[in-house]
Each structure stands twice: as C-alpha cells, then as structure tokens.
Amino acid sequence: MKTVALIVAAGKGERTGATLPKQYAPLAGRAMLAWSHQAFGDHPAIDEVLVVIGAGQEALLAAAVPGARHVTGGATRRESVAAGLAALDGADLVLVHDAARPFLSAAVIDRLIAALATHDGAVPVLPVADTLVNADGANVPREALRRVQTPQAFRFVTLAAAHRAWRGGEATDDAQMVRALGGSVALVQGDTMLEKITYPGDIAAAEARLGRETRSALGFDVHRLADGEELWLGGVLIPHHQGLSGHSDADVALHAITDALLGTIAAGDIGMHFPPSDPQWRGAESGQFLRHALSLVEARGGRVTFVDLTLMCEAPKIGPHRDTIRARIGELLALPVERVSVKATTTERLGFTGRGEGIAAQAIVTVDLPGATW
Numbered sequence: 001m002k003t004v005a006l007i008v009a010a011g012k013g014e015r016t017g018a019t020l021p022k023q024y025a026p027l028a029g030r031a032m033l034a035w036s037h038q039a040f041g042d043h044p045a046i047d048e049v050l051v052v053i054g055a056g057q058e059a060l061l062a063a064a065v066p067g068a069r070h071v072t073g074g075a076t077r078r079e080s081v082a083a084g085l086a087a088l089d090g091a092d093l094v095l096v097h098d099a100a101r102p103f104l105s106a107a108v109i110d111r112l113i114a115a116l117a118t119h120d121g122a123v124p125v126l127p128v129a130d131t132l133v134n135a136d137g138a139n140v141p142r143e144a145l146r147r148v149q150t151p152q153a154f155r156f157v158t159l160a161a162a163h164r165a166w167r168g169g170e171a172t173d174d175a176q177m178v179r180a181l182g183g184s185v186a187l188v189q190g191d192t193m194l195e196k197i198t199y200p201g202d203i204a205a206a207e208a209r210l211g212r213e214t215r216s217a218l219g220f221d222v223h224r225l226a227d228g229e230e231l232w233l234g235g236v237l238i239p240h241h242q243g244l245s246g247h248s249d250a251d252v253a254l255h256a257i258t259d260a261l262l263g264t265i266a267a268g269d270i271g272m273h274f275p276p277s278d279p280q281w282r283g284a285e286s287g288q289f290l291r292h293a294l295s296l297v298e299a300r301g302g303r304v305t306f307v308d309l310t311l312m313c314e315a316p317k318i319g320p321h322r323d324t325i326r327a328r329i330g331e332l333l334a335l336p337v338e339r340v341s342v343k344a345t346t347t348e349r350l351g352f353t354g355r356g357e358g359i360a361a362q363a364i365v366t367v368d369l370p371g372a373t374w
C-alpha cells in the first residue's frame, strides 16, 4: 500500500495582501509550507510527499524545503491538484493538503487513513461555533453544518477518476468531486490548529495559537590535559603550560554548550553530528559545532535565551578570562553578554580534575521554541 501526500502550494496568496505567496512566508521561524511538509515526512504511513508549486517558484521552494519533490500546478486549486495527480505513479492512497494549513498533526492523518478502510474518501471537519445568517440576515440552522479542512484523503483511483469526470466548474475542494461521482466521503474530527491562513493577520494568529515553550537542556564534557597542546576554553586561547587533547580543538566548554543546545531539540550529541573518527574534525575550531547546533535550533524557530557554563579544574584560574570567554560565547550565539554566565570551581583536589589530569565542563542552555509538539 503506497500512500502519497500532495501539498498544493501553487497559489498567489493574494488575500493576505502580501507580495510573497503565503506558503513561503515565515511562520514561527520557518516557511509555512515546511510545517506540513515535515508533518507528512515524519508520519510513518506516508511514503512520499509531492509539492505542487506555482510556475517559477522553484527557488522559493528550495529555500523553504530543500530537496522537496515538486511539480508545477495550474491557475486554480483544482488544476493544481490535477497536475499533482498526473505526476504520481503507482499511489494507492493520496492525501491532498493545502500548504496554507501549516499545523497538521499526526492524529488527523491517522483518522483520515483509518476512515479509508470503509470509505472512498475522508475529510477533517469542525462544527460551526457561530450563529449563522444568510446575506439577507435570515437565520441558517448551524447544527447540520460543518467546516471542511484539509488534508482530504482518497483512494487514488477514485480521486483521479473524479478529476477526469468533473464538469461542474471550479470545485472548492476534492471531496465534492468524489461525491459527484457517487463516492462515499467520511467526515472525521478536524483540528482548530489546521485553520487556513487566508487574510492579513492570519499568520500572527496562527503563531499565537502555536504558542511558545521554554526548554532547558544540560551538556557535559571532559578532556584530558596534556603537554604540548593549546588550551581553548569557550572559544578563547588561554595561556597555560598544558592544553586539552581529544576531539577537535578539545574546547570542553564549547562542547558542553553544543551538547546542551542539541539537547533542547533532542537532536543527539556532538559526536553524532561531528564523529571524532572523521579526520576532518582533527584540531578543528569548536565554534563551528556550536554554530551548527544553533542553526538547527533556529531552523525550528527557536532562539537561545540563556547559557550557564561551569568549568571544573584546579588550574588555570578562570577568573581573569571569564569576561573574554563570556563575550566569545555571546558572539558565537548572537547573545548579549548579560545572557552568558561563566562559573568555575575546583573539586577540592579530588578526582581527575583535582589531580590536574583533565578539565570538565557543564552547561545549561535555555531556549524559546514554537510550542508545537509535532
């Protein structure tokens, strides 16, 4: 069973009033399209994601979702879906989704796919919460009405046939075409997070719906002191009769901060991203590891708000270098120096640090991230 997600992103987004098509506009730190693309990409039941873009939008797509598979769409949403379907070969199920509905949860995808066991199609819907009137002001009973969202899931052959057979003008969604051909379409529970971004102010409202969360994570590292090595701490070369040896320039402080930063987004550790076995990292400047971790956090719409570093050693004395180290860490993280704390302690001559065999570092990094959990 092959299940494909088709994201239609060929619109102009004219109702937002902005010149940049809305699907490429930044939303909580990344392009709107990237949110649903990742939601599909992360879902175990989705085998492939195809994006339908507007003519000439290749560069915008490459910046939003590097490497995304794509095809060029048409002048209307219906034509864009048809272009996407024509580009698919061998799909069993297809989920057609608006790039303009960025916050797609795995639960919605699950409900849609489950409903296809008994129906030709399935759409997520929400009840109407407002009192409704028609344009003349007469009340319209709302109990029987639902608001229809996307993704809309179908058996591929049914949707392709519905598009081929459609003669009814501009359909506003795909489910009505399938119903017109006699297909059954299940209504499953939608999600308020899936609201479509259409008008000015909708992006700000979506970001507010998403909220923000604060996360803190810990990093810890140790390196051995050795003769004939340079001593780099926090990106600063410290004059000392010994230096640290090990991975890269063995800057134990930057390694601890890098691990903490990776920890805030559960992105593994420094060794995973920069394997010590890889000769290109021998003697390398550790600031680049920290900047890489920062770029991963920023790609998720996160920003660092505070760093607290503790160095554990008998010597050298850290006090005279504290402010230089703080300034360098602040520079690497684009963080005001007031948001970088550097502390040092001896271990009372106990253990390997106490015997002067090595230096240990511990860091806690706090970040502010979009509140999404998918």
Ligand SMILES: Nc1ccn([C@@H]2O[C@H](COP(=O)(O)OP(=O)(O)OP(=O)(O)O)[C@@H](O)[C@H]2O)c(=O)n1
Binding pocket: 008, 009, 010, 011, 012, 013, 014, 015, 016, 023, 052, 073, 074, 075, 076, 077, 078, 080, 081, 097, 098, 099, 100, 101, 196, 197, 198
């Ligand atoms: N020719 C079109 C028109 C729309 N869409 C996509 O269909 C979805 C829903 O359409 P809508 O919200 O109406 O987007 P736009 O057409 O871009 O908006 P506007 O009408 O304000 O220009 C969007 O993801 C949009 O990119 C598309 O792929 N091809």
Ligand SMILES: C[C@](O)(CO)[C@H](O)COP(=O)(O)O
Binding pocket: 077, 098, 148, 149, 150, 172, 173, 174, 196, 198
């Ligand atoms: C497909 C859709 O999102 C379902 O609600 C909606 O019909 C798209 O409408 P638009 O006028 O193209 O924004």
